Amino acid sequence: MVSLPFxxxxxxVRVREIKGGKRALERLSSLGIYPGAKLEVLNTKGGPVLxxxxxxxxGLGFGIASKVFVEEER
Amino acid sequence: MGKLKVxxxxxxxxxxxxxxxxxxxxxxxxxxxxxVTVEKKEATVKVDGxxxxxxxxxxxxxxxxxxxxxxxxxxxxxxxxxxxxxxxxDSTNLERNLYLTTQILxxxxxxxxxxxxxxxxxxxxxxxxxxxxxxxxxxxxVPTVATKGEGVxxxxxxxxxxxxxxxxxxxxxxxxxxxxxxxEPYVPKGMPKRWxxxxxxxxxxxxxxxxxxKSAQAVKGILRELESFFGESGNSVVAEERYGxxxxxxxxxxxxxxxxxxxxxxxxxxxxxNRLLGIPTFLLIIYLVFKxxxxxxxxxxxxxxxxxxxxxxxxVSAAISGLPEWLQSLIVDGIIGGxxxxxxxxxxxxxxxxxxxxxxxxxxxxxxxxxxxxxxxVIGLPGKSFVPMIIGFGCNVPAIYAxxxxxSERDRKLTALLVPFMSCGARxxxxxxxxxxxxxxxxxxxxxxxxxxxxxxxATVGVLLKKFFFKGSAxxxxxxxxxxxxxxxxxxxxxxxxxxxxFLKKAGTVITATMVLLWALxxxxxxxxxxxxxxxxxxxxxxxxxxxxxxKSWEPVAALIxxxxxxxxxVGALGQLYGVxxxxxxxEEKSSFTQDLKEQVVGFGQAVKDSFxxxxxxxxxxxxxxxxxxxxVSKAISKAFTPLSAFSYMVLCLLWIPCIVTLGxxxxxxxxxxxxxxxxxxxxxxxxxSTLVYVGGRLIGIN
Numbered sequence: 001m002v003s004l005p006f007x008x009x010x011x012x013v014r015v016r017e018i019k020g021g022k023r024a025l026e027r028l029s030s031l032g033i034y035p036g037a038k039l040e041v042l043n044t045k046g047g048p049v050l051x052x053x054x055x056x057x058x059g060l061g062f063g064i065a066s067k068v069f070v071e072e073e074r
Numbered sequence: 075m076g077k078l079k080v081x082x083x084x085x086x087x088x089x090x091x092x093x094x095x096x097x098x099x100x101x102x103x104x105x106x107x108x109x110v111t112v113e114k115k116e117a118t119v120k121v122d123g124x125x126x127x128x129x130x131x132x133x134x135x136x137x138x139x140x141x142x143x144x145x146x147x148x149x150x151x152x153x154x155x156x157x158x159x160x161x162x163x164d165s166t167n168l169e170r171n172l173y174l175t176t177q178i179l180x181x182x183x184x185x186x187x188x189x190x191x192x193x194x195x196x197x198x199x200x201x202x203x204x205x206x207x208x209x210x211x212x213x214x215x216v217p218t219v220a221t222k223g224e225g226v227x228x229x230x231x232x233x234x235x236x237x238x239x240x241x242x243x244x245x246x247x248x249x250x251x252x253x254x255x256x257x258e259p260y261v262p263k264g265m266p267k268r269w270x271x272x273x274x275x276x277x278x279x280x281x282x283x284x285x286x287x288k289s290a291q292a293v294k295g296i297l298r299e300l301e302s303f304f305g306e307s308g309n310s311v312v313a314e315e316r317y318g319x320x321x322x323x324x325x326x327x328x329x330x331x332x333x334x335x336x337x338x339x340x341x342x343x344x345x346x347x348n349r350l351l352g353i354p355t356f357l358l359i360i361y362l363v364f365k366x367x368x369x370x371x372x373x374x375x376x377x378x379x380x381x382x383x384x385x386x387x388x389x390v391s392a393a394i395s396g397l398p399e400w401l402q403s404l405i406v407d408g409i410i411g412g413x414x415x416x417x418x419x420x421x422x423x424x425x426x427x428x429x430x431x432x433x434x435x436x437x438x439x440x441x442x443x444x445x446x447x448x449x450x451x452v453i454g455l456p457g458k459s460f461v462p463m464i465i466g467f468g469c470n471v472p473a474i475y476a477x478x479x480x481x482s483e484r485d486r487k488l489t490a491l492l493v494p495f496m497s498c499g500a501r502x503x504x505x506x507x508x509x510x511x512x513x514x515x516x517x518x519x520x521x522x523x524x525x526x527x528x529x530x531x532x533a534t535v536g537v538l539l540k541k542f543f544f545k546g547s548a549x550x551x552x553x554x555x556x557x558x559x560x561x562x563x564x565x566x567x568x569x570x571x572x573x574x575x576x577f578l579k580k581a582g583t584v585i586t587a588t589m590v591l592l593w594a595l596x597x598x599x600x601x602x603x604x605x606x607x608x609x610x611x612x613x614x615x616x617x618x619x620x621x622x623x624x625x626k627s628w629e630p631v632a633a634l635i636x637x638x639x640x641x642x643x644x645v646g647a648l649g650q651l652y653g654v655x656x657x658x659x660x661x662e663e664k665s666s667f668t669q670d671l672k673e674q675v676v677g678f679g680q681a682v683k684d685s686f687x688x689x690x691x692x693x694x695x696x697x698x699x700x701x702x703x704x705x706x707v708s709k710a711i712s713k714a715f716t717p718l719s720a721f722s723y724m725v726l727c728l729l730w731i732p733c734i735v736t737l738g739x740x741x742x743x744x745x746x747x748x749x750x751x752x753x754x755x756x757x758x759x760x761x762x763x764s765t766l767v768y769v770g771g772r773l774i775g776i777n
Contacts, residue, residue, distance in 0.1 A: 022277060022309055023140060027552050029313035030136030032170035035306075036314060045349035047448035048551060055166040055198070057339070059444040061451075061551030 002072075004065040005049050007041045013070035014038055020067040031058050033068065077118065077125040079154070080233060083147060083178060084162035085171055086133030087556040089190045091115060092220035093162055094130045095568065097230065104572045107132075107146050124234045129156070135170075137177045137273075139280045142483055151181060152265070158233055159185040165195035165202070165217070168328060172320045173313075175211070176244050180269035184238035185213050188229055192217035199331025207327040212242040221562065243268050246315040250275075253300050260289040275300065275308040339437075339557045346438065352445040359442075360464050363433070365695040367425040368468040368499070372696070373684035374421035377677055382414035385674050389667060400600040404593060412589030415639065416582040419471055419735060423574055426465065426472040430479065431569040435561035439479055440553060447551050453533050454540040456480065456551065459489040463532070466496030467525070468697055470732050474739040475573065481553075487748055488536065488544050490740055494732035494756050495532040497525050499697050500641040504727045507645050511708050512717040520721070524728050531729060531763060535755070581738035588734045589639065596636055604651050609635055623726060623761065624719030624768035634726070640733045645707065652710035718776050722768040729760035 001016050015037045018025055032053040033039065042057065043050035049065040051058050060068070082090045095102060098117030107114045115130040131150055132143035139145050151159070161178050163171035178185055189195070189202070208215050214232055218225030232238070245251065254271045261270040262284050273281045274293055285293060297308055304311045346355055387410050394402055433439045439458070446457030458480050466473035473493045480486045505524055509517040595609045604610045605628075613632030620631050629651040637644035665673075688696065715723065731737070731753055741749040771777075 018310075022307065024550065025307070025309050025313070026136065026138045026276070027140065027550075029310075029317075030138065030173055031552065031554065032167075032173065032317075034313045034317055035310060036317065042343070043347050048444055050343070050347060050444070050555065054169050055557075056164075056170060057343070057555040057557075059440070059447075059551065059553045059555050061447055064550045064552055 001069045004041070004051070004060065004068040004070055005044055005062055007044060007070060007072075009041055009044055011041050012038065012073045013041060014073050015068060016071050017069045018067055019069065020064065024064055024067060028064070028068070032056070033058065038073065039070065077127045078158065078233070079127050079156040080129070080158045080160060081150060081154075081156035082128065082130045082160045082162055083151070083174070084133060084190075085135055085164065085167075085174060085554075087554065088133070088162050088164040088171065089220040090130055090133060090162045092565070093160075093188060093190065093218060093226070094128055095564075096220055096223045096226045098128060102568075104576075112142055112146060121230050121234050126233070134174065136174055137269075138276070138278065141481070151178075151183070156183060158238055159183050160188055160229070160233070161185055162188045162190050162218075162220075164191050165189045166191055166198060166200065168202075168324060169317070169320055172323070173316055176316045176319060177269065177272075179211065179213070179241045180243040180266065180272060182240055182243075182266045182269070185241050186229065186232055186238060187211070187213055187215040188220075188225070189215055189217045190220050192225065193219045193222070198335075201329045203327040207323065210323045210326065211244075212239075214238065221565075244316070244319045246319060249303065250311065250315050253296060253303075256296050257293055260285060260293050262289075272312055276312045277308050337557070342558050343441070343555075346441045347444060353449075356442050356445050359433075359438070360461065361695075363429045364464060364468055364697070365693075366689050367422070367429055367465075367472070368697045369688035369695055370685045371421040371425040372688060373681040375418050377681035378418045378421060379414065380677065381674055382410060382417060385670055386410060386414075389670070400597070403597060403600070404590070407597075408590045408593035409586070411593070412586035413582075415589060415735065416578065416585050419577070420574065422469060423472055423475065423577055424570065426476070427570040427573050428566060430461075430476060431566045432561060434479060435559065435565055435569070437556045437558040440555045443551070443553060444555060453536045454544075455489060455536065456482075456485050459485060462489055462493055463496055466493045466498060468499055470494055470496065470498050470736040471739050474736060474743060475577070477743070484544055487744060488539060490744060490748065491539065491752055491755060492532040492536050494736060494752065495528045495535065495729060495759075497528045497728055498641070498732075500733065501728055502698070503642040503645050505724055507648075507707065508711065508715075508720045508724050511712045512715065512720045520724075524724060527725060527763070528728055531759065535759060576742065577739070581735070581742040584741055585734050585738040588738075592636060592639060592734075604632070610651075620761075622768065623764035624716070624722040624771075625726075626719070627714055629714070630723055634730055637727065638731050638734050638737075640735070641727065644727060648711065649707040652707065652714070716777050718768060718771040721771070722764045725767050726760045726764040729756060729763055731756045 004013075007013055015033060015035050017035060018028060018033070020028070028034065033051070037053065040052040041049070042052055047062050049060045049062070051060065082094055084090045094115060094117065098119050101117045101119055103116055105114050105116075106112065112132050117128045119126050119128065129150070131147040134141070134144045134147045137144065137148045137151070139148060150156070159178055159181075161175050163175065175187065195202075204215060204217070214236075216225050216229045216232060218229060220226075246254070253275055254268070257271045257274045258267055260274070261267050262281075265281075270281060274285075275297070277297065282290060282293065300308050300311065306314075345351055348355075387406050390410060391402065391406050394405060397405075430439075433442070439461075442461065443456060443458040446460045448457075450457045450460055459477070461479065462473045462476035465476050470493050473496065474490055477486045477489045477493070480489060501524070502521070505521045509520045513520045595612075596607060598608050599606065605614070609632050610628070613635070614628040617625075617628040617631045625631060629648065632651055633644045633647040636647040711720070737749055737752065740752050
């Protein structure tokens with residue numbers, strides 16, 4: 001398990017756990033980022049992280065992104 | 075039969091507005107939701123003899139109560155109880171979009187789904203079993219392409235002709251259903267049962283607050299039980315169950331394309347979000363917006379100014395020459411001058427709104443926020459607030475309106491309070507006058523230092539405001555980056571015309587009224603020397619207050635007040651107050667009305683041409699060109715100021731109350747309280763900073 005900013009770019013990952021407050025949790029899940037969701041990591045270069053959820057692209061600030069723990073899909 | 079209340083609900087950027095636009099066309103009215111700066115779009119239309127009241131609720135991802143948008147949408151759905159909900163979803167993103175849908179279906183309000191962006195959905199290679207989809211969700215669904223008006227007729231037919239059933243809410247796992255049953259008895263009266271039960275399990279603060287003490291106690295117990303049963307908070311459990319339901323539906327209905335194409339968005343993002351290229355590209359784009367806005371509107375502003383003052387004012391003067399002189403002055407200088415000031419901003423705002431709409435609608439604005447986020451967070455603002463700040467260097471007025479692109483009210487207000495410290499173009503003539511007299515050798519450096527002081531003061535005030543008034547951190551950056559789209563002219567025009575109309579109506583009236591008031595200050599009693607007018611007397615009385623800033627006479631203090639009309643007026647006012655005056659205009663040539671009119675029309679053509687040349691003729695912007703003239707005013711101030719007090723006065727002018735139009739814009743966008751806050755801030759801060767400059771300068775031995 002690794003937190004989102006430290007994922008390789010272009011990797012497909014599955015969310016395992018979100019270690020955030022209620023609010024962060026709700027905001028993320030309403031955008032399709034919840035435990036069990038599949039994401040594609042597009043951009044992790046410095047600062048914010050860009051992930052693809054379905055066909056939509058979600059930008060996450062470094063702080064909130066580091067609360068999302070994922071596992072690489074093979 | 076009364077009006078049918080139809081609410082459009084959906085995620086941001088799914089085309090809700092385009093859809094409502096396609097139905098209502100010109101009948102669409104845009105205002106604000108009471109008390110906040112979120113746009114409210116509504117329309118009343120007649121379809122097949124039935125009256126429909128359509129309202130576009132702010133785009134939300136969920137019905138939780140965190141953002142203003144969410145609260146507005148949720149309050150409307152709960153309290154106003156629309157007759158029909160049109161849930162607009164982006165078909166290319168069904169899983170995420172249906173998360174909101176599951177919550178809507180639980181409200182017990184008749185609902186229709188508009189499957190928007192259907193053309194893109196098809197071209198990406200998706201397909202959907204519509205009948206099965208409708209059956210599983212228990213609602214009717216209509217494919218639409220809002221931008222082309224496709225599917226709109228079918229949607230309207232559904233709303234007007236059929237009795238839309240109340241949807242059956244999604245069912246979840248037996249375990250969760252057990253807990254839903256358990257909290258149901260505690261749902262407050264008048265709230266939709268199932269929706270509220272689930273919100274309680276999600277630990278929704280607003281609803282938990284509404285429970286009686288006894289119910290709250292019982293609910294707490296149930297929540298604890300749920301947490302120990304699932305090993306997760308209720309919030310996570312419900313979210314996962316909702317997505318479980320959605321995935322179940324989509325598994326049976328949606329066919330995804332095999333293999334993914336690299337889209338245009340992927341290609342553009344590789345450039346715009348690139349680690350090395352991202353920020354330079356952003357700066358280049360902002361520079362271009364800045365240049366095109368100010369250079370392009372410049373000639374048109376000059377024309378408008380000339381049209382009002384040389385044409386309208388001239389012929390109105392001629393028409394009313396029989397009236398008493400003071401009344402003529404009131405009409406020409408006060409009223410026409412005031413309206414004129416408002417109108418000269420129209421070209422500027424037209425250009426700015428065009429480019430901002432272009433950035434916003436094309437999808438780039440979200441990228442700018444992404445790229446700048448880390449840098450701006452240092453002063454506690456999100457990346458996007460960089461845009462209004464930069465625009466503030468050209469003019470504060472459009473900068474205030476540019477704060478609209480920010481998501482959170484807190485960030486919007488904080489940015490609006492800091493914008494006036496950005497040194498706008500109108501302050502340049504003041505710097506030009508003083509630097510020409512006192513800092514001839516280092517003119518450019520001193521002017522540049524003004525910009526730096528503005529930025530440093532803004533950053534400092536930002537940190538202080540955050541510490542004492544705007545508690546809490548800037549909203550964590552979580553944002554959807556919509557696919558790049560080529561905006562249609564119609565979309566751009568709606569966005570521009572609505573905002574311009576609002577400026578003319580709301581800000582325009584306040585500005586004109588204040589201008590008339592200022593006229594009175596400067597001119598009453600009429601014909602008296604400057605010292606004996608209301609302005610002169612007031613300034614003389616408060617002048618001692620300004621001694622610590624190094625200003626020892628009343629004239630510069632008095633000049634600050636007409637300076638609120640527009641900062642450059644300070645220069646002319648100083649001239650008048652020192653009694654040197656401007657040269658009387660040369661005896662005007664006699665010309666007929668038709669000649670003048672012709673001249674104005676020709677002038678307008680020339681202005682349009684100049685505008686194009688200014689925009690595309692060179693890459694450099696003309697905003698920062700300093701024109702300095704030697705005149706009688708220079709002599710007067712060289713006696714009245716020392717270099718140090720001149721510098722201090724320049725700082726005072728830089729930070730002092732922004733012009734009336736900026737205040738009008740703040741008032742229009744944020745209301746009376748923030749306007750007063752801004753005035754307070756822009757009197758105290760310049761006073762303190764100027765005093766620091768003067769006293770500090772004296773201490774190290776400068777005069």
